[in-house]
Structure formats: structure tokens, C-alpha cells
Amino acid sequence: MSTTRERSPARAPRPSADVLANLAVRALCEEARLSPKPGLVDGRGAGAHGDMDLALLLASAEALRPAFRSLADAARRTATGAGPRGELDLREELQRRRGLGPRDEYEPRRLLVLREELGRIGRAGEAAMSRVTGGVNTHRGALWTLGLLVAAAAIGAATDREAARVAARLAGLPDRNVPAGAISHGERARRRYGVSGARGQAVAAFPHVIGVALPRLRLAGAAGLQQDAARLDALLAVMSLLEDTCVLYRGGREGLRVVRSGAERVLAEGGAGTRRGRDALLELDERLTARRLSPGGSADLLAAAFFLHSVPWPSPADARPCRRQGRRPACRR
Numbered sequence: 001m002s003t004t005r006e007r008s009p010a011r012a013p014r015p016s017a018d019v020l021a022n023l024a025v026r027a028l029c030e031e032a033r034l035s036p037k038p039g040l041v042d043g044r045g046a047g048a049h050g051d052m053d054l055a056l057l058l059a060s061a062e063a064l065r066p067a068f069r070s071l072a073d074a075a076r077r078t079a080t081g082a083g084p085r086g087e088l089d090l091r092e093e094l095q096r097r098r099g100l101g102p103r104d105e106y107e108p109r110r111l112l113v114l115r116e117e118l119g120r121i122g123r124a125g126e127a128a129m130s131r132v133t134g135g136v137n138t139h140r141g142a143l144w145t146l147g148l149l150v151a152a153a154a155i156g157a158a159t160d161r162e163a164a165r166v167a168a169r170l171a172g173l174p175d176r177n178v179p180a181g182a183i184s185h186g187e188r189a190r191r192r193y194g195v196s197g198a199r200g201q202a203v204a205a206f207p208h209v210i211g212v213a214l215p216r217l218r219l220a221g222a223a224g225l226q227q228d229a230a231r232l233d234a235l236l237a238v239m240s241l242l243e244d245t246c247v248l249y250r251g252g253r254e255g256l257r258v259v260r261s262g263a264e265r266v267l268a269e270g271g272a273g274t275r276r277g278r279d280a281l282l283e284l285d286e287r288l289t290a291r292r293l294s295p296g297g298s299a300d301l302l303a304a305a306f307f308l309h310s311v312p313w314p315s316p317a318d319a320r321p322c323r324r325q326g327r328r329p330a331c332r333r
């Protein structure tokens with residue numbers, strides 16, 4: 001993979017649109033290949049899904065590459081295209097205006113325009129995905145999450161936390177071009193169970209990515225632990241906390257309880273890297289597969305953590321393992 005980075009006089013180097021698209025596609029492929037994931041598609045089979053397999057997920061990830069590149073290009077153009085101080089301008093503006101008052105009074109117009117452009121590119125990406133998969137929803141949630149983070153990195157976020165905050169800002173803005181259409185499964189689950197789903201996770205600056213999955217990946221890297229086990233444990237930790245509309249739509253509150261308590265149990269048994277934990281994980285996989293419970297939202301957030309973990313941020317501070325690891329994450333139960 002190319003590691004091309006662009007330099008600008010105003011700030012430290014940051015990854016190009018091509019590099020960001022590569023990293024996003026790679027994150028999706030690594031999530032898809034990771035095994036054994038409970039209830040999810042991986043190299044062993046379709047998990048709780050009747051309509052997907054690993055080859056389809058990999059083809060879908062590749063089909064999203066142009067969309068990720070376009071999202072990054074659009075974000076970079078917006079950040080650099082206006083303002084006397086060039087690319088730093090939008091980031092500084094975002095920081096300065098944070099928390100000043102009612103949003104509409106101070107929202108930078110460029111950000112509103114970008115939000116609608118991201119929506120247009122995202123919907124085109126969904127269409128490209130559908131063409132490759134024959135209409136199967138392989139990565140709709142993942143495109144949303146990764147797409148926002150790719151855009152935030154391209155704007156010039158210096159750290160993963162900052163990227164999550166910029167993505168949150170974008171996710172919270174209105175998109176006047178959303179087509180009226182069929183109500184999604186996620187929307188049905190949100191209405192029925194009063195949860196905020198993929199959109200809420202983004203608007204909250206991805207607490208399960210930043211506070212749950214990433215610290216586990218970092219800590220494992222720093223301690224030289226087995227990578228796949230650490231990745232599976234990161235997935236399980238997210239599953240144990242997330243209000244996943246994918247699960248809620250398929251299995252209701254009881255389904256969500258099964259997923260969350262099952263994931264918690266695997267971790268309590270020692271996690272995927274231990275014999276007992278592994279047995280509990282395989283048992284959970286059987287249970288979720290039999291009940292058609294897919295933790296697709298957690299899979300998306302794991303891919304987002306892989307992506308953020310792989311971006312060469314200008315600020316090395318973010319590459320350090322999180323010292324607050326032991327604390328309870330800022331996620332609702």
C-alpha cells in the first residue's frame with residue numbers, strides 16, 4: 001500500500017485521499033476476515049445472514065473505494081477551498097465555534113455544503129455497493145461510519161479523537177437532499193425502541209470506537225498481545241454495550257440482551273485468547289446464528305476502530321495507549 005502523504009506549509013503532513021480510501025477499504029476487509037466473529041459473516045460462513053459470504057463482503061468493500069476517495073476529496077476541497085488561511089481555516093473555525101450557542105447561528109456555511117455533498121456521495125456509494133451485491137446491504141452502516149471519519153481525516157483532523165468530533169459535527173448537520181423512500185430497518189428499530197442507532201453514535205462522536213474498541217487495540221499493540229484475539233475482544237466489548245439497531249430489528253429487546261450478555265460472558269471467561277473464552281465465543285456464535293441475530297453495528301464500529309488505528313495522524317500523541325483504559329467508558333448501557 002502506498003504511504004503517499006501531502007505536505008502543506010500550514011501544518012503537519014496528512015494522508016492523501018487515495019491513502020485514506022485504501023485504509024478504509026483495508027479496515028473493512030480486515031473486519032470481514034477476522035474470525036470467529038459471533039453471528040457475523042467471516043471466512044467460516046454467513047453467520048446470521050442468509051444472503052452474504054466473505055467474498056461478497058470483500059467485493060463490496062472494494063466497490064466502496066471510489067466513494068471513500070470522493071468523500072476525502074470533497075472534504076479536503078471544502079477545507080482548503082475558502083478562507084484566507086487555507087486548510088487550517090476550517091479546523092480552527094470548528095474549534096473556535098464549538099459550544100458557543102444555538103447551532104444554526106454559528107454553523108460554518110462551508111460545513112453545511114460539505115454535509116450535503118457527503119450525503120450525495122454516500123448515497124452513490126450505497127448504489128455502487130448494491131450493484132455489486134445484487135441489492136444486499138453488506139456495508140450501509142459501515143459506509144456511513146467510515147465515510148464520516150474519512151472526511152474528518154481529510155479535513156485535517158490531527159488525532160483520532162478530533163476526527164471523531166469533526167465527524168460528529170458533520171453527522172449532526174441537516175441534509176436537505178435525503179430522498180423520501182422506504183423506512184430503513186434502523187429507522188423502524190429507532191422508533192420502536194427509542195434508541196439513536198448509527199446516526200446517534202456518529203453525533204455522539206463514536207464513543208464505542210474511541211472509548212471502547214480503540215483503547216483495546218492500542219493496549220494489545222503495546223503489550224505485543226495476539227492481534228486476532230485482541231481484535232475479537234474489542235468487538236465483544238463493543239457488542240456488550242451497543243444499542244445495535246441491526247440486532248433490535250431482528251430480535252427486539254430480548255435479542256439485544258442475548259447479544260450483550262453473551263459478549264460480556266466471553267470477556268468474563270478470559271476473552272478470545274483463552275480456552276474458556278474461546279469456547280464461550282463459539283457457543284455465542286451458534287446461539288446468534290440460530291436466532292439470526294447479527295451484531296452488524298458492532299462490526300461497523302470495529303472496522304472504524306481499525307481505520308482510526310491505521311491513520312498516520314500528524315500528532316503522535318494519539319498513537320499512545322490510552323491511560324484511562326481502566327475507567328468505565330462514556331457509553332450508555
Ligand SMILES: CC(C)(COP(=O)(O)OP(=O)(O)OC[C@H]1O[C@@H](n2cnc3c(N)ncnc32)[C@H](O)[C@@H]1O)[C@@H](O)C(=O)NCCC(=O)NCCS
Nearest residue numbers: 119122141144147184185186197198201243244245296297
Ligand atoms: C445513517 C445511515 C447508516 C442510515 O441508518 P438507518 O439506521 O436509518 O438505516 P439502516 O438500517 O440501513 O442502517 C443501519 C446500520 O447501521 C449500523 N448500526 C446499527 N446500530 C448502530 C449503532 N448503535 N451504532 C453504529 N452503527 C450502528 C448497522 O450496520 C445497521 O445495519 C446511513 O445509511 C445514511 O443515512 N446514509 C445516507 C448517506 C449519507 O448521508 N452519508 C454521509 C456519509 S458517508
Ligand SMILES: Nc1ncnc2c1ncn2[C@@H]1O[C@H](COP(=O)(O)OP(=O)(O)OP(=O)(O)O)[C@@H](O)[C@H]1O
Nearest residue numbers: 032040041137138139140141142185246296299300
Ligand atoms: N462481517 C459482517 N457481517 C455481517 N454484517 C456486517 C459485517 N460487517 C458489517 N456489517 C454491517 O451489518 C449491516 C447488515 O445488516 P442487515 O443484513 O441486518 O441489514 P438489513 O438492511 O437490515 O437487512 P436484512 O434484510 O438482511 O435484515 C450492514 O449495514 C453492515 O455495515
